[in-house]
Amino acid sequence: MTVTVTGAGGQIGYAALFRIASGAVFGPDQPVALRLLEIPQGVKAAEGAALELTDCAFPLLASVDIATTPEVGFDGANVALLVGSRPRTAGMERGDLLAANGAIFGPQGRAINDHAADDVRVLVVGNPANTNAFIAQQHAPDVPAERFTALTRLDHNRAVGLLAERAGAAVADIDGITIWGNHSATQYPDLSHATIAGRPALDVVGEEWGRGAYIDRVAKRGAEIIEVRGGSSVASAANAAIDHVRDWFAGTAAARTSVALPSTGAYGIPEGLIASVPVRAASGAWQVVEGLEIDAFSREKIDASVRELESEREQVTALGLVPAG
Numbered sequence: 568m569t570v571t572v573t574g575a576g577g578q579i580g581y582a583a584l585f586r587i588a589s590g591a592v593f594g595p596d597q598p599v600a601l602r603l604l605e606i607p608q609g610v611k612a613a614e615g616a617a618l619e620l621t622d623c624a625f626p627l628l629a630s631v632d633i634a635t636t637p638e639v640g641f642d643g644a645n646v647a648l649l650v651g652s653r654p655r656t657a658g659m660e661r662g663d664l665l666a667a668n669g670a671i672f673g674p675q676g677r678a679i680n681d682h683a684a685d686d687v688r689v690l691v692v693g694n695p696a697n698t699n700a701f702i703a704q705q706h707a708p709d710v711p712a713e714r715f716t717a718l719t720r721l722d723h724n725r726a727v728g729l730l731a732e733r734a735g736a737a738v739a740d741i742d743g744i745t746i747w748g749n750h751s752a753t754q755y756p757d758l759s760h761a762t763i764a765g766r767p768a769l770d771v772v773g774e775e776w777g778r779g780a781y782i783d784r785v786a787k788r789g790a791e792i793i794e795v796r797g798g799s800s801v802a803s804a805a806n807a808a809i810d811h812v813r814d815w816f817a818g819t820a821a822a823r824t825s826v827a828l829p830s831t832g833a834y835g836i837p838e839g840l841i842a843s844v845p846v847r848a849a850s851g852a853w854q855v856v857e858g859l860e861i862d863a864f865s866r867e868k869i870d871a872s873v874r875e876l877e878s879e880r881e882q883v884t885a886l887g888l889v890p891a892g
């Protein structure tokens with residue numbers, strides 16, 4: 568299994584590499600070849616991480632190579648974790664990074680198209696993640712669109728963690744939360760179908776909180792971390808990326824999670840937008856959980872986040888970051 572991590576010399580890269588090499592993603596029997604893709608300024612940090620990977624003597628780590636071009640970095644990749652890009656700082660929204668980061672993802676999408684393994688699976692972490700994933704996907708016409716995903720697992724995990732804390736419940740007793748839409752402040756953490764030990768979550772925590780302060784807290788958790796830590800989330804982001812890829816390969820059984828993937832039109836989300844939806848995974852593929860009842864409150868929230876994704880798509884089209892047509 569060849570795993571390419573872009574931005575491997577950065578913070579999230581550093582938090583993710585050791586867990587991938589330890590077997591946390593593909594299990595205890597799957598050797599992993601790591602490919603670290605960096606820009607010249609990040610190469611020294613990636614080299615340092617590579618030295619430390621050697622020093623861990625991970626039995627599953629077959630090789631570590633550093634690349635500075637996407638063509639070499641993605642050659643033969645089965646999994647591509649697109650982390651490399653600038654994080655936001657206090658006072659910015661993630662969408663403010665579009666102009667700074669968007670240009671990274673076209674050439675990477677093209678290189679994935681031309682050089683990655685036929686079964687490549689892509690997870691975009693770099694912000695604004697949904698629209699960067701859209702840009703990459705649009706440059707990779709030969710790769711099935713559904714192999715391009717963006718990370719909303721961190722939002723999902725936050726939604727689970729904060730609900731468990733409020734209800735005094737065990738994380739393992741919570742299921743059925745959905746993050747809808749964009750990985751941004753417009754995202755909608757939806758408790759309508761969530762349960763805590765089999766009881767409707769909104770009955771346990773009350774609608775006023777569950778459809779009020781809770782939504783805001785989850786949606787703005789990234790900004791809260793930036794304010795309290797002085798930098799954007801790192802270990803929790805790497806952890807979420809690992810959860811995402813692990814579940815994609817190993818499946819989720821009956822449990823549900825959230826992934827941003829190209830819309831097939833389900834839940835009225837325009838086709839092709841990379842929007843977060845409820846999913847399960849089986850046989851190496853995400854399956855959208857269809858048929859959930861969407862009430863007027865949820866409809867409005869989902870539509871607002873989808874509108875933001877449409878506007879980001881318009882912006883990157885106007886910037887010439889996606890191929891015409």
Ligand SMILES: NC(=O)C1=CN([C@@H]2O[C@H](COP(=O)(O)OP(=O)(O)OC[C@H]3O[C@@H](n4cnc5c(N)ncnc54)[C@H](O)[C@@H]3O)[C@@H](O)[C@H]2O)C=CC1
Pocket residue numbers: 573574575576577578579580604605606608609612650651652653654655671691692693694695696718719721722750799800801804
């Ligand atoms: N989707 C999510 O849930 C989350 C996304 N993020 C995003 O992840 C991204 C990375 O965050 P950090 O690791 O904290 O940032 P960082 O600044 O520590 O690391 C970024 C790394 O990317 C490298 N890089 C920049 N351009 C590159 C390119 N074209 N190819 C390869 N590498 C490149 C840089 O040299 C740097 O080493 C940011 O955009 C951040 O906003 C962060 C947390 C959660």
Ligand SMILES: O=C([O-])CC(=O)C(=O)O
Pocket residue numbers: 654655661694721788789790792793799800804
């Ligand atoms: O908030 C940020 O800029 C980093 C991020 O995406 C998150 O923590 O969810």
